[in-house]
Amino acid sequence: MVTDQTPVRRGPRGPYAKSRRTRQSILDSALTVFGESGFRSGSLRGVAEQVGMSEAGLLHHFSSKSALLAAVLERRDEQTRAQFGWDDGGGRGALRATVDLVEHTASTPGVVELFCTLSAEATTPSHPAHAWFTERYATTTAFFRAAFEELSARGELREGVEPAAASRAVVALMDGLQIQWLLDRDSVDMAADLRAHLSGLVVGGL
Amino acid sequence: MVTDQTPVRRGPRGPYAKSRRTRQSILDSALTVFGESGFRSGSLRGVAEQVGMSEAGLLHHFSSKSALLAAVLERRDEQTRAQFGWDDGGGRGALRATVDLVEHTASTPGVVELFCTLSAEATTPSHPAHAWFTERYATTTAFFRAAFEELSARGELREGVEPAAASRAVVALMDGLQIQWLLDRDSVDMAADLRAHLSGLVVGGL
DNA sequence: GTCTATAATGCGATAGAC
DNA sequence: GTCTATCGCATTATAGAC
Numbered sequence: 001m002v003t004d005q006t007p008v009r010r011g012p013r014g015p016y017a018k019s020r021r022t023r024q025s026i027l028d029s030a031l032t033v034f035g036e037s038g039f040r041s042g043s044l045r046g047v048a049e050q051v052g053m054s055e056a057g058l059l060h061h062f063s064s065k066s067a068l069l070a071a072v073l074e075r076r077d078e079q080t081r082a083q084f085g086w087d088d089g090g091g092r093g094a095l096r097a098t099v100d101l102v103e104h105t106a107s108t109p110g111v112v113e114l115f116c117t118l119s120a121e122a123t124t125p126s127h128p129a130h131a132w133f134t135e136r137y138a139t140t141t142a143f144f145r146a147a148f149e150e151l152s153a154r155g156e157l158r159e160g161v162e163p164a165a166a167s168r169a170v171v172a173l174m175d176g177l178q179i180q181w182l183l184d185r186d187s188v189d190m191a192a193d194l195r196a197h198l199s200g201l202v203v204g205g206l
Numbered sequence: 207m208v209t210d211q212t213p214v215r216r217g218p219r220g221p222y223a224k225s226r227r228t229r230q231s232i233l234d235s236a237l238t239v240f241g242e243s244g245f246r247s248g249s250l251r252g253v254a255e256q257v258g259m260s261e262a263g264l265l266h267h268f269s270s271k272s273a274l275l276a277a278v279l280e281r282r283d284e285q286t287r288a289q290f291g292w293d294d295g296g297g298r299g300a301l302r303a304t305v306d307l308v309e310h311t312a313s314t315p316g317v318v319e320l321f322c323t324l325s326a327e328a329t330t331p332s333h334p335a336h337a338w339f340t341e342r343y344a345t346t347t348a349f350f351r352a353a354f355e356e357l358s359a360r361g362e363l364r365e366g367v368e369p370a371a372a373s374r375a376v377v378a379l380m381d382g383l384q385i386q387w388l389l390d391r392d393s394v395d396m397a398a399d400l401r402a403h404l405s406g407l408v409v410g411g412l
Numbered sequence: 413g414t415c416t417a418t419a420a421t422g423c424g425a426t427a428g429a430c
Numbered sequence: 431g432t433c434t435a436t437c438g439c440a441t442t443a444t445a446g447a448c
Contacts, residue, residue, distance in 0.1 A: 019413075030304065038327050041246040043441065055442080057414045065442065113329060120326035121244050123319060123388035134389050141386075157407075165402050167395065172382025179381055180347075180374060182329035183340050196371050200364075200406065225431075240419065250424065261424080263432045 023061050023071075026051050030072050036115035037167075038121055039069055039129065044164035066128040074130055076111065089152035094143070095198050095206060102174060109182065116178045141167045148201075156203045166201060173197055229267050229277075232257050236278050241320035244327055245275055272334040279338055282317065297356035300349070301404050301412060307406045308380060309397035315388065322384045354407075362409045372407060377378065379403055 020164055029050040034042040034128040048058045083104075084097050117167055122129040144167035151157045173194060179187040199205040222339060229329040235256040240248040254264045265292055267272040290303050311318055328335040338412075350373035357363045404410040 022413080036330060038244070038246065040244065041327070044443090045441075053413095054415060056416080056444085059443070060413065061235055063443095077308045116329065119385055120323045121247075123322065123385060124242060137386060137389055160406065162402065167401050168383070168386060168399055169379060169403055172379050172386060172399075173375060173381035174378075175385055176378025176380065177374065179329060179376060181345060183343055193374055193378075194369050196368065197375055200366065216428080228431085244418080259431095260433060262426085262434080265425070266431060269425095 019061070022053075026058060026061055026068070027072055027075055030068050031076070031114060032110050034069065034072065035110035035112075037128075038117035039065075040121060068080050069129060071130070072114075073129065076115075077098040077136075090148040091154075092156070092202065092206070095202070098144075098170075099191050099195050099198070100176075106181070106190060107183075108186070112178050113182060116175070116182060121173065124128070137171065141171055142162070143167075144170050151202060158203055160162075160202055161201050170194075170198070219375070221400040232264060232267055233278055233281055234276070236274050237282070237320060238316050240275065240278065241316035241318075243322075244323035245271075245333075246327060250274070275335055276338070278320075279335065282321075283342075290358070298362070298408065298412070299362075300353040301408070304350075304376075304380075305397050305401050305404070305412070308400050312387070312391075312396060315391070318384050319388060322381070322388060325381065343377065347377055349373075350376050357408060362410055364407055366405050376400075376404070 026047065029047045030042075033046045033050060036042065037046070044055050044058060047068070048055045051058065058068075062071060063163065078099070084101055087094065103188035115151055118129060119133055121127060122133045141164075145163050148157060148161070148166050150159075152163055157163070174190070177188065177190045183191050195206060232253065233370070235253045236248075239252045239256060242248070243252070250261050250264060254261045257264065258341060264274075268277060286307070290307055296301065314361070323337060325339055326332055328339045330336065347370075351369050354363060354367070354369035354372050358367075358369055363369070383394065383396040383399055387396050
């Protein structure tokens with residue numbers, strides 16, 4: 001994947017403070033634009049317009065469209081990682097934290113739209129974010145597999161539930177629910193449906 | 207959604223036989239091109255190139271890019287409907303037929319890619335296929351809800367499984383598995399994972 | 413750090429000849 | 431029914447002024 005140089009000094013009062021603030025607002029706009037139109041159809045022009053600067057000005061901060069996408073994805077993952085305590089509470093805790101995350105997710109439709117559109121269009125190997133998504137899915141399913149294996153070892157997994165298959169299913173369920181939710185936000189409750197699914201897998205429910 | 211006039215006489219030996227054959231090959235190519243790049247990024251130029259004619263020639267048969275997409279979607283649904291006996295065997299039969307369909311689906315990655323990319327990008331209301339997908343999801347979840355309700359009435363649904371939520375989950379699972387399968391076809395078996403999920407919902411398994 | 417200007421390409425769609 | 435030619439517009443990216 002294409003990368004972009006970032007200033008070494010990152011503090012809000014460092015020598016690149018202004019530049020950093022500009023980068024942030026570019027990333028915000030990129031999230032919106034790519035979220036609405038996907039990466040391929042979303043245009044740098046649209047991002048520049050929304051952030052209130054020229055395309056050339058934008059390209060001073062991110063050397064190419066792909067570099068901008070990479071930065072958006074990386075920032076989003078950092079934020080998510082920082083926000084949730086994945087490591088607390090063992091397998092059951094991990095599943096509960098996931099439900100919380102999905103619940104929180106419903107407050108940022110733009111982000112959901114971005115990841116939804118992007119993960120679909122990035123299935124093609126030639127897509128600039130293909131490698132990123134491949135690795136992300138591997139990491140995520142491995143995380144859930146570990147959680148289910150932990151539950152299984154304690155005898156808290158329902159009979160017949162296979163950790164690897166169940167982990168793929170959980171990830172798939174979240175992805176698929178996002179589509180239905182985006183199509184009709186009023187009649188789909190992603191967190192509730194996920195919780196119901198998980199409760200069916202764990203002895204005694206979630 | 208934008209529509210396109212089709213000749214009234216549709217038989218292979220009718221007066222429009224040649225035109226009909228041309229239309230078919232255009233639809234085939236469109237399926238491939240839109241499948242690889244999505245609708246927004248796939249180009250009429252690419253479709254025309256693959257079918258071996260000019261853009262203008264293509265636009266003689268389908269008056270716009272959206273009209274072409276509409277025709278592709280409609281034809282695909284016709285084919286699917288014709289191929290599977292959804293109405294046989296009650297609720298359990300419907301679920302089994304779905305597993306068969308998914309198994310069959312794995313032999314046409316291009317089609318999977320098209321629907322995957324398209325259903326994601328069509329979540330935006332301004333997309334030409336938005337209405338089509340909205341209705342399609344409503345129909346599909348209603349179908350599964352009916353199947354689960356039938357099973358529930360016979361006491362064959364596992365305790366705690368709610369038909370409406372379960373139907374959303376089944377559709378979501380299929381969509382999500384498609385993404386993972388497209389990313390890594392060797393390590394994901396969509397039909398097997400779906401069967402495992404469904405077996406967990408029905409008393410005595412599928 | 414941001415701008416204008418521009419290059420080079422690709423797009424969907426139309427007009428009109430054959 | 432298919433073509434060539436073309437319009438008008440959007441796109442990513444670069445060069446160079448300020």
